Amino acid sequence: MVTEPQPGGAAPSRCHGPHSIACILPPHMLRAIVERGSPEQRAWALQALTVSERIRGRRELLGDLAAMTALPTGGKQRAVYDARHGSQLPGTLVRSEGQRPVKDVAANEAYDGSGSTWDLYHDAYGRSSVDDRGMPLVSTVHYRVGYDNAFWDGSQMVYGDGDGKLFERFTKCLDVIAHELTHGVIQYEASLDYADQPGALNESFCDVFGSLVKQWSLGQTAEKADWLIGAGIFRPGVTGVALRSMAAPGTAYDDPVLGKDPQPADMANYVETADDNGGVHINSGIPNRAFYLAATAIKGHAWETAGKIWYVTLRDRLRPDSDFRAAATLTVAVAAELFGTRSAPVGAVRAAWKKVGVL
């Protein structure tokens, strides 16, 4: 039996942190504290609720609670570090939030790109940063020497300069930056396993929001967008337009040194492989194309309708082991909830997954 805590009074003495509180107090008490407690109590009660509601997968309750409470949201907080070609993270701080541009192009690109990504998630979907709790966005540029890659390491973004012969610096493409940050969002939401179909979905959602941030920053409609990932990352001389094409998977590059874009465009060409964690960057072409087909059928700004459906599905419905079929049925269900069972978006989403052979 638990003593009901008095709003305004001390928390029960056996509670030492939000996790233990979440185990002890029923959600209705936590909600009462969130609404009526002191700022400190509200903060820990909200955190405890976040934990317990996430465990139950009931995110919609939290949205209302977060809106009710006057907790500081913190706003956009960016910090860019320079690894100076070493591998120690994060490196030396070179630019933080609100500071003027520095001389280093890569540092400014990382700063601006993480800002655009933060803005799309905030303005279009009401999300506060990667964790939806105002987490600062940390980037490190000039990682290692001639490093041909960018990644999210579980808490920050890391960018290489590229080798300079085949690849440009990885901060050059806004969609690459937004892709990496979306790995962070996924870590805090669906937490899709990074292997096989869940892994390919993980990659696909990163490409989707990567492309959406780019389209949003350019004010482009679905019809006008290039639907490419990493356009401009290749140095002159490489035969290719980008790393991936969402509209036409498998056609992004075909080069004597780099080989040919291996992405399939539908389930009939699904690639079974042990490489690349079960082809996560390969089979992502299938859900990528499904998003492209849905967005272009719906028309207009892709982040508004198709993007919203994909975002809500990622936040509230997908689970770590969700496969392509689950993503298809869940996006159709979310479209119906958001826009109505007989709405055009529902038809467009269903037709898109059918066309790529998932439904």
Added chain:
Amino acid sequence: MRVRLERSGGFANIRRTFTADTKTLATVQGEELRHLVEAADLAHFPEEPTPRPGRPDRFYYRVTIEHERAERSITVAEDSAPEALQRLIDWVLRIAQG
């Protein structure tokens, strides 16, 4: 002695191969390579990488050492390569990319 490095995975997921061969290297570099290979001690290394979930967009390296008709291959995720192996990988990348 020949060291072949096959890099896969990463954001681009483009497979690339880099090699360093003592036959074509300057004597000093050849000696350097032998030392690096010895220090990396691949004989006592598991052939396949230990699965490490949730590491998006990281590289994998397959390192093959060919020496006096013997061949030894191991695969490692870039963030789990021990320091000595990482030094060998960096060295081969630098030499092969000029």
